[in-house]
Amino acid sequence: MELRHLRYFAAVAEERHFGRAAARLGIAQPPLSKQVQDLERELGFELFDRSRRPIELTAAGETLLEHARAALHAVEAGVHEARRAAEGRxxxxxxxxxxxxxxxxxxxxxxxxxxxxxxxxxxxxxxxxxxxxxxxxxxxxxxxxxxxxxxxxxxxxxxxRRERLMLALPPDHPLTARKRLALRDVSREPFVFFPRDRGPAFFDFLVGFCRNAGFSPKVVQEASQVDVLSLVAAGFGVSIVPDSVREIRRDDIVLRPLLDSPVSxxxxxxxxxxxxxxxxxxxxxxxxxxxxxxxxxxxxxxxx
Amino acid sequence: MELRHLRYFAAVAEERHFGRAAARLGIAQPPLSKQVQDLERELGFELFDRSRRPIELTAAGETLLEHARAALHAVEAGVHEARRAAEGRxxxxxxxxxxxxxxxxxxxxxxxxxxxxxxxxxxxxxxxxxxxxxxxxxxxxxxxxxxxxxxxxxxxxxxxRRERLMLALPPDHPLTARKRLALRDVSREPFVFFPRDRGPAFFDFLVGFCRNAGFSPKVVQEASQVDVLSLVAAGFGVSIVPDSVREIRRDDIVLRPLLDSPVSxxxxxxxxxxxxxxxxxxxxxxxxxxxxxxxxxxxxxxxx
DNA sequence: CATCACGATATCTTCGAGGTATGATGCGTG
DNA sequence: CACGCATCATACCTCGAAGATATCGTGATG
The missing domain is CATH 3.40.190.10 (Periplasmic binding protein-like II)
Known part of the structure; x- marks a missing residue:
């Protein structure tokens, strides 16, 4: 049995007329009759009572119709869903x-x-x-x-995204008086960094940046991510953070652009x-x- | 798309191997590959990632597989149910x-x-x-x-079923003394019958039976079905009932076989x-x- | 009784499902 | 690195069957 049989059967069942069903399916009437006959032969029982006009479904046909519709619908839905999956939707x-x-x-x-x-x-x-x-x-x-x-x-x-690096200072830090700072201005300050294993590439990038400026940072505290800012705010030290940190808008932190900053x-x-x-x-x-x-x-x- | 495509696809998806799937389906491997390719071409996206062994389903294939199974199951169940309907089960x-x-x-x-x-x-x-x-x-x-x-x-x-007719008598009726009765013995008794329109054929059959015995019954009460027995028990009259009434086993009724009864x-x-x-x-x-x-x-x- | 409507049957053509042989490719092993 | 093996794809052929056209059988209708 193929979907063709079910589609043809359903069309005839809905039209209750082989000629109209064939027209709807875009095929001639004789092949349609044959396909339905083949289906009936395979199943071993009749699906239509052709003895009167218009033809009517037998009890078995009525039952099969429901399931055939369900199967056809499952196929249609399956194709649709699979297409969405293929499209990443x-x-x-x-x-x-x-x-x-x-x-x-x-x-x-x-x-x-x-x-x-x-x-x-x-x-x-x-x-x-x-x-x-x-x-x-x-x-x-x-x-x-x-x-x-x-x-x-x-x-x-x-x-x-490329962003410049910013210096994060506690609000009471003397350097907050200056609007424009270079990295070497904080070469002697204590630093707060995240642990190296949390992001070795970015960590090494920051340390390398300090090396280029002629010093290696004195890391006094390590804290993960956002906590870095809290430690800076509490005055443990300064830190270097991406530009986007400005979006957090904490008023217990002062951010100053680093003039000689490479982009992160x-x-x-x-x-x-x-x-x-x-x-x-x-x-x-x-x-x-x-x-x-x-x-x-x-x-x-x-x-x- | 035909059920064949779904069956083949499901087989490959389950075996994760074209050769084994082909063996399971009882066909050669090349036609199986082709059918799956045809399905993929029709759908417009790939169902398998063949680039590594064993082959694996794509996201779309995974999605289609679920629906394909549902559709195949619906077909199978539909055929089974339709067969039961055809068999009158x-x-x-x-x-x-x-x-x-x-x-x-x-x-x-x-x-x-x-x-x-x-x-x-x-x-x-x-x-x-x-x-x-x-x-x-x-x-x-x-x-x-x-x-x-x-x-x-x-x-x-x-x-x-063919059954003899019985005479239903109230327990205190004088005729209960006799074990064997003929219809003419009650030709003068009052009768309780069901209304003619409740079963004209049986009614006419009973009346015709009385005519043959040489009288027409004096119907004094009409009552539907079982109520006839209650009226007889209450002494309103006698009645003619099928043999099977004995199964009711009421002790306020006496039943006597009619010797000259035709079968009902x-x-x-x-x-x-x-x-x-x-x-x-x-x-x-x-x-x-x-x-x-x-x-x-x-x-x-x-x-x- | 003639006609119509409608499904079934007969016959032909074409398309494609499935077969065999072989190619392409990736993987493990001596 | 070469070789063999496993595995899927391609090439080509065959035959069955889906579908087209023409026609028949039959029940309903004026």
């Missing part, structure tokens, strides 16, 4: 991001993605760079946002041989809408 | 019966039928002969049990051009198990 993806990104750009990306692919379940996980790379390699994570360069051969990445790169990372169209679509969306630190707040302002 | 039938039959035979028939066709919903309706014939003609009733001959051209019937025929009736296999099966069951007045009680006795 259906499925589930797991996205890693540095917690700092939550405040500046991530929600915009998620919103844009959700608009294009409402049936994709997104699992977001705030993770330091190291954890993201680990997750990507283990296949638990599908895409991530990582700062600094990347050296994993099985991962692919793309710069999605935020990279979108995924597995080299990614097979998930949903992930591909996510990457496409990020490329399209970009990662704009301010977008979020402007929109909110417009809406209110 | 599925559906609904409406059975009419004279209320007297409830005590002697009907439950046995229903039990036997239920055993053969547990998925047929039976609607039983106690109805006088007239009502049954009306229902059969209107298509509301599918089979019935009627006493006496039948003259509707569009109905077919079959005798399922219980007929199974259905529509001439019945199309329902469930009805055909019901008729078959009645033919098979018969309508035995005593069967019911014997069985009950055996079980306890």
């Amino acid at each position: 259906r499925g589930r993806i797991s996205v890693g991001y540095p917690s700092s990104l939550a405040y500046c750009g991530l929600t915009d990306i998620l919103r844009a993605f959700r608009k294009q692919a409402p049936d994709v379940t997104i699992r977001t996980q705030p993770l330091p760079s190291g954890g993201q790379i680990e997750g990507l390699l283990r296949g638990e994570l599908h895409v991530g946002f990582v700062r600094g360069p990347l050296h994993e051969p099985s991962l692919v990445s793309e710069v999605v 790169e935020l990279r979108l990372v995924w597995h080299r041989d990614n097979r998930s169209p949903a992930v591909a679509r996510f990457i496409e969306v990020v490329r399209c809408v970009g990662v704009h630190p301010r977008r979020n707040r402007r929109r909110r302002a417009k809406r209110t | 599925r559906g609904r039938i409406s059975v009419g019966y004279p209320s007297s039959l409830a005590y002697c035979g009907l439950t046995d028939i229903l039990r036997a039928f239920r055993k053969q066709a547990p998925d047929v919903t039976i609607r039983t309706q106690p109805l006088p002969s007239g009502g049954q014939i009306e229902g059969l003609l209107r298509g509301e009733l599918h089979v019935g049990f009627v006493r006496g001959p039948l003259h509707e051209p569009s109905l077919v019937s079959e005798v399922v 025929e219980l007929r199974l009736v259905w529509h001439r051009d019945n199309r329902s296999p469930a009805v055909a099966r019901f008729i078959e069951v009645v033919r098979c198990v018969g309508v035995h007045p005593r069967r019911n009680r014997r069985r009950r006795a055996k079980r306890t």
Whole structure:
């Protein structure tokens, strides 16, 4: 038995007329009669009572019709769903991001993605760079946002944002008096950094930056991500943070641009041989809408 | 797209190997590859990632597989259900019966039928002969049990039980002294009958029987079915009832066989051009198990 | 009784499902 | 590194069957 038999049978059952059903199906009447006969022969019982006009379904035909419709519908729905999956509009993806990104750009990306692919379940996980790379390699994570360069051969990445580095100072620090600072101005200050293993690439990038400025930073405290800012605010030391931290808008922190700052790169990372169209679509969306630190707040302002 | 494509796709998806899937399907590997390719081309996206061993499903393939299984299952279930309908093991039938039959035979028939066709919903309706014939003609009733001959051209019937007629007497009636009675012995007694329109054939049969005995009965009360017995018990008059009434076993009634009684025929009736296999099966069951007045009680006795 | 409507049958053509032989490719092993 | 093996794709052929056209059988209708 083939779907053709069911389609033809359903057409005849609905039209209750072989001629009209054949016309609707775009074939001649004799082949239609034959196909239905073949189906009946295969099943071993009649589906139509042809002895009177208009023809009517037998009890078996009535029963089969319901199931045939269900089967045809399942096929149609299956094709539709599969197409959505192929287009990356259906499925589930797991996205890693540095917690700092939550405040500046991530929600915009998620919103844009959700608009294009409402049936994709997104699992977001705030993770330091190291954890993201680990997750990507283990296949638990599908895409991530990582700062600094990347050296994993099985991962692919793309710069999605370049931002200048800022100096984070406690409000009562003497240097807050100056609007413009260079890195060497803080060469003797105590530093607060995140632990190296949380993001070795970005960590090494920052330390290398200090080396170029002629000193190696005195790290007095280590804290993860956002906590760095709290330690700076509490006066433990200064720190170097990406420009986007401004979005957090804490008034217990003073941020000053670093004049001699190189740009820090935020990279979108995924597995080299990614097979998930949903992930591909996510990457496409990020490329399209970009990662704009301010977008979020402007929109909110417009809406209110 | 045909079921073949889905079956082949599902086989490959389950085996994750074209060769094994082809063996399972009983075809060679190249045609299988081609069919799956055709399906992919028609859909416009890939279902398998063939680039590594063993091959794996794409996201779209994974999605389609679920629906394909559902569709194939719906077809299988549909064929099975339709076959049951064709065999008369599925559906609904409406059975009419004279209320007297409830005590002697009907439950046995229903039990036997239920055993053969547990998925047929039976609607039983106690109805006088007239009502049954009306229902059969209107298509509301599918089979019935009627006493006496039948003259509707569009109905077919079959005798399922022949029984002698009995004289029903109140216990204090003088004739109860005699064991053996003929109809003419009660030619002057008052009679209790059911109204003629409740079963004209049986009514006329009874009256004709009296005529043959040389009198016409003095009907003093009319009552439907079982109520006749109550009126007899109350002493309103005598009545003529089928042998099977003995099954009711009322001790306020005395039954005496009529020596000159012709047999009364219980007929199974259905529509001439019945199309329902469930009805055909019901008729078959009645033919098979018969309508035995005593069967019911014997069985009950055996079980306890 | 002639006609019409409608499904079945007969016969032919063409397309494609499935067969065999072989090629392309990736992987493990001596 | 070469070789063999496993595995899927391609090439080509055959035959069955889906569908077209013409026609028949039959029940309903004026």
